[in-house]
Amino acid sequence: MEYEPVKIGLPRALLYARCRVLWRAFFQELGVDTVTSPPTDREILERGSALAIDEACLSLKIYLGHVQALLGACDYILVPRVSSFGRHRSMCTRFESTPDLVRSVFRGSDQQFLSYDVDEEMEGKSEEAAFLELGRALGRPPKAVKKAYKAAKKAELGHHRERVRRQEQLLKREGLKVLLAAHSYVAEDASMGRTVTDYLKKAGVIPLRADLVDRDAALKRSKELSPTCKWEISREILGGIALLRDQVDGIILLSAFPCGPDAMVNELITRRVKGVPILNLVMDAQSGTAGVETRLESFIDIIRFQRGEL
Numbered sequence: 064m065e066y067e068p069v070k071i072g073l074p075r076a077l078l079y080a081r082c083r084v085l086w087r088a089f090f091q092e093l094g095v096d097t098v099t100s101p102p103t104d105r106e107i108l109e110r111g112s113a114l115a116i117d118e119a120c121l122s123l124k125i126y127l128g129h130v131q132a133l134l135g136a137c138d139y140i141l142v143p144r145v146s147s148f149g150r151h152r153s154m155c156t157r158f159e160s161t162p163d164l165v166r167s168v169f170r171g172s173d174q175q176f177l178s179y180d181v182d183e184e185m186e187g188k189s190e191e192a193a194f195l196e197l198g199r200a201l202g203r204p205p206k207a208v209k210k211a212y213k214a215a216k217k218a219e220l221g222h223h224r225e226r227v228r229r230q231e232q233l234l235k236r237e238g239l240k241v242l243l244a245a246h247s248y249v250a251e252d253a254s255m256g257r258t259v260t261d262y263l264k265k266a267g268v269i270p271l272r273a274d275l276v277d278r279d280a281a282l283k284r285s286k287e288l289s290p291t292c293k294w295e296i297s298r299e300i301l302g303g304i305a306l307l308r309d310q311v312d313g314i315i316l317l318s319a320f321p322c323g324p325d326a327m328v329n330e331l332i333t334r335r336v337k338g339v340p341i342l343n344l345v346m347d348a349q350s351g352t353a354g355v356e357t358r359l360e361s362f363i364d365i366i367r368f369q370r371g372e373l
């Protein structure tokens with residue numbers, strides 16, 4: 064059956080880092096085109112900051128900049144609402160309000176937005192049910208949507224497993240290893256985590272990521288550091304630290320200012336993870352690369368000094 068051509072815009076921020084393979088594979092299976100905003104640059108950061116209230120976290124400001132970059136470039140921009148994956152498996156509240164916020168911020172434009180809603184804890188609404196609705200909203204038959212979701216989940220799992228496998232190879236390499244503990248959208252953003260990992264690589268350090276581990280194993284191991292943490296992504300990061308702490312020389316806790324969950328969880332990590340140097344790095348819209356690099360340089364010197372290399 065022939066469908067009207069539709070193009071969906073994917074803002075390269077927030078859930079994009081986690082869901083891009085799922086989204087792209089799902090839309091591709093349904094014959095829907097996608098376009099992605101470019102990597103974060105100064106302009107995206109400044110435009111997003113100007114659109115957000117001052118109290119918004121840097122990740123959200125960047126997200127608004129990416130939405131803005133897609134205005135007029137597609138039929139719909141995908142802005143999901145993801146509240147929870149079950150009991151004690153919540154997302155930060157920012158992910159609940161994003162669709163309403165985006166519609167409000169861009170109410171003056173004629174851009175259309177497309178959303179899906181995942182809330183297992185309060186509404187019993189799974190990701191699969193949300194994608195079935197999303198497919199129906201695009202006018203695709205339920206059978207095709209179900210098939211597309213299954214194929215997209217398989218692609219997503221395969222992609223994550225491959226990244227975990229590559230990281231396991233890095234762990235076997237000789238050299239100084241530093242674990243970056245950050246939300247994947249912070250770790251992968253060109254203006255935040257990439258600045259850190261690029262610097263570490265240049266300094267001859269092997270950067271590893273706490274979020275690139277088996278997610279089920281991480282959720283189980285997270286209890287060693289916090290049996291009560293309710294945020295899904297924070298639990299995965301805690302579990303990633305529990306899984307990898309003995310195999311790394313240092314840990315960098317990287318956050319976007321002002322992040323409520325990270326303020327609490329990073330304090331907990333600093334108190335409970337002993338025997339490995341920890342650097343707490345918080346980035347805001349004004350963080351220049353020079354300041355970040357100076358702190359990273361001192362941190363690496365401390366690690367090298369402790370290893371007797373200086």
Ligand code: SF4
Pocket residue numbers: 120121122123155156157158246319321322323324325
């Ligand atoms: S977890 Fe932190 S960085 Fe992420 S959206 Fe929430 S406040 Fe922002």
